[in-house]
Amino acid sequence: xxxxxxQYLTDELNKLREQKLYQKLRILETEQLPVSRxxxxxxxxxxxxxxxxxxxxxxxxxxxxxxxxxxxxxSGAVRTIAGTMSIHMELEERIARFKHVEASVVFQSxxxxxxxxxxxxxxxxxxxxxxxxxHASIIDGCRLSRAEIKVFPHKDVEACETILKEIAARKCxxxxxxxxxxxxxxxxAPLPQLVELAEKYGCIMMIDDAHSSGVLGRNGRGTVDHFNxxxxxxxxxxxxxxxxxxxxxxxxxxxxxxxxxxxxxxxFLFSTSHPPSVxxxxxxxxxxxxxxxxxxxxxxxNTKFLKEGLKKLGFNTGMSETPITPxxxxxxxxxxxxxxxxxxxxxxxxxxxxxTVPQGQARIRTIVTATHTKEELxxxxxxxxxxxxxxxxxx
Ligand SMILES: *Cc1c(COP(=O)(O)O)cnc(C)c1O
Numbered sequence: 269x270x271x272x273x274x275q276y277l278t279d280e281l282n283k284l285r286e287q288k289l290y291q292k293l294r295i296l297e298t299e300q301l302p303v304s305r306x307x308x309x310x311x312x313x314x315x316x317x318x319x320x321x322x323x324x325x326x327x328x329x330x331x332x333x334x335x336x337x338x339x340x341x342x343s344g345a346v347r348t349i350a351g352t353m354s355i356h357m358e359l360e361e362r363i364a365r366f367k368h369v370e371a372s373v374v375f376q377s378x379x380x381x382x383x384x385x386x387x388x389x390x391x392x393x394x395x396x397x398x399x400x401x402x403h404a405s406i407i408d409g410c411r412l413s414r415a416e417i418k419v420f421p422h423k424d425v426e427a428c429e430t431i432l433k434e435i436a437a438r439k440c441x442x443x444x445x446x447x448x449x450x451x452x453x454x455x456x457a458p459l460p461q462l463v464e465l466a467e468k469y470g471c472i473m474m475i476d477d478a479h480s481s482g483v484l485g486r487n488g489r490g491t492v493d494h495f496n497x498x499x500x501x502x503x504x505x506x507x508x509x510x511x512x513x514x515x516x517x518x519x520x521x522x523x524x525x526x527x528x529x530x531x532x533x534x535x536f537l538f539s540t541s542h543p544p545s546v547x548x549x550x551x552x553x554x555x556x557x558x559x560x561x562x563x564x565x566x567x568x569x570n571t572k573f574l575k576e577g578l579k580k581l582g583f584n585t586g587m588s589e590t591p592i593t594p595x596x597x598x599x600x601x602x603x604x605x606x607x608x609x610x611x612x613x614x615x616x617x618x619x620x621x622x623x624t625v626p627q628g629q630a631r632i633r634t635i636v637t638a639t640h641t642k643e644e645l646x647x648x649x650x651x652x653x654x655x656x657x658x659x660x661x662x663x
Contacts, residue, residue, distance in 0.1 A: 288601040289621060299324050302640040304616075311616040312648045314634040319483055319591060320556075320563045321639035322513025327556060328549045332514075335548030343541040348530065351541040359547050362554050363506075363518050367489060368498055371526035373536065374518045374547075378478045378507030379405040380535035381517030385503065386443070387412035388532040389472070389525075394441040397431055399423065399457065401450050403476055415443075422450075425461040432469040444471040448491035449479035452625050452633065454592030456484070459491050463500045474503040479592060482511025487557045488564055514549040516542055567591055567638040570645060574636045577649040582662040586631075594620075594631040595652075597661050603630035606659055615651045 270278060284290040297305045300323040304313045322328055335355065345351035356374065363372040375381040386409030390396060394415040398406065401422045410417045418435070420428040428444070435442065444466045446457040459475065466473035477490040485493030488511060492501045503525065508516035519529060529536060556563070571591040578585050584596045597603050600621030607619030610632070621630040636645065656662040 288604060291604070291619075294616070302637055302644055306611075306616055309611065309614070311611060311614050312640075312644050312651075314615060314617045314636065314648060316637065317479070317510035317635060318513060318639075319511040319567055319635075319637050320488075320513070321637055322482075322511065322553050322556065325513065325553075325556060328513060328552045331548040331552040332545040335544040339544035339548075341545070342543050345541070346537060346539060347541045348537050353541075353544060353547070355544055355547045355551070356541060359551050360518070362551055364520060366487075366554050366557070367492075367504065367506075367520045369504070369520040369522075371523045372518050372520045373526045373529050373533070374508070374516055374542065374550075375533070375535055376516060376539055376542065378476075378505065378509055378517035379408075380539070381505050381507075381519050382406050382476055383409040383412060384533035384535040385505065385519050385529060386410055386445070386474070387534065388529055389413075389503075390415040390441055390443055394443070395435055395438065396443045396445060397428060397471065399446045399450075401453065402445065402447050403451060403478065406445055406447070406476060410445075422453075423455070423458055425458050425465065428462065429465055429469075432465055432471070436469060442469065442471040443474055445474045446476070447479070448475050448477040449484065449590050449592065451479055451592065452594060452620060452631075453586055454479075454588030454590045454594060455586075456480075456491065456494075456589050459495050459497060459501075463497055467500070472503065473501050474505070475501050476505045478505070478507040478510060478517075479590065481506040482553075482557060483564070483567065483591060487561055508546075508550045508553070512550055512553040514546050514553065516546060516550060563638045567636070570636045570638060570640050570642075573642065574634065574645050574649070577645070578634075578652070581649065581653050581656065583652070583656065591636045593634045593636070595634065595656075595661075596629060596631040598628055598630060600630035602659065602661075603632055606655065606661060607632050609655045609659065610651060613651045613655055615648050615655075617652075 294306045300318050343351040360372045382405035390413040392414045396410045396415050396417050400419050418431045480490045482488035504520040506518050585593050586596050604619040617632040617634045619632050
């Protein structure tokens, strides 16, 4: 018998089941590959963030094993006590050089990098100006900071300026914050215009490049490099969990900003640092970004191929400009049914509904990687066409 005090959780789950929104975790039974086996089914995998196929790159695998041999499996402490190994410093220096910034700090995840940074640098008297579709980790960071949060409609530069004018006289710290590439839409932030606004109205400018690192800019340096805005974005967050293929997040900024985070960012202070194998893997990944630019070229060639194929079939792919291409169907139950039938037919594309995306904008999301072959993508398009027609999503 469940404890009475917990019954409300079961009730909530039953509601999800009734609304056909209950989701079982898919279990991956192979490596993370372009064609993988999930729940006993071999499927074309359009759901991973493994943009460059680095999760199984031989160089990264080898470095992880070597680091485990040399340093053991864990760091044994938080960074600020005994958990800063020389390879942690090497990774931070490597990232700072790669991004052409003074310094960087590595967190346990992109999530903690965002949440830990925003909550550390702002307080109750301050204001955050945030795009409506910013990632959950930014939103949580904003809430934890206790600053006032002002949300502007997605990518609406004019609305953003209206807010900035309204608060122009306020004497406080102001943070203008946006995702570089939006994770559910696959579109790119209007960064040049936002940077101008930040400069005009005296804001700290911060960008979350989780889906742009390893994807946009020279050798995958991200949106700041893509738009040539070096020196004009104060804080850049990136993830080590997506294109980089391992796990972690990082913040790039001035030396003093990073030193401040060493002293005040709570995940850095109160949660154990990365195991050496992960750190070594990430260092190797940044080498690969510089040594194998053809991976990023292939990613974009595949992106163009799949996107054009989807559009030709008549799917609504929204505003996507990157390897993330949503297929918007509107109704959440339909999106999940679409995803289920695709899976049975051999394509894994996750269904996504409220609250991850706004009501009425439910979708499946496809993410293409550099390692998908043209044959695999052609086959995926054929399956998408068949199921799409059957469910009357396309004609
Ligand atoms: C995935 C993601 C994160 C979190 O990164 P993790 O390293 O997976 O914690 C942060 N921001 C955005 C926009 C993301 O898509």
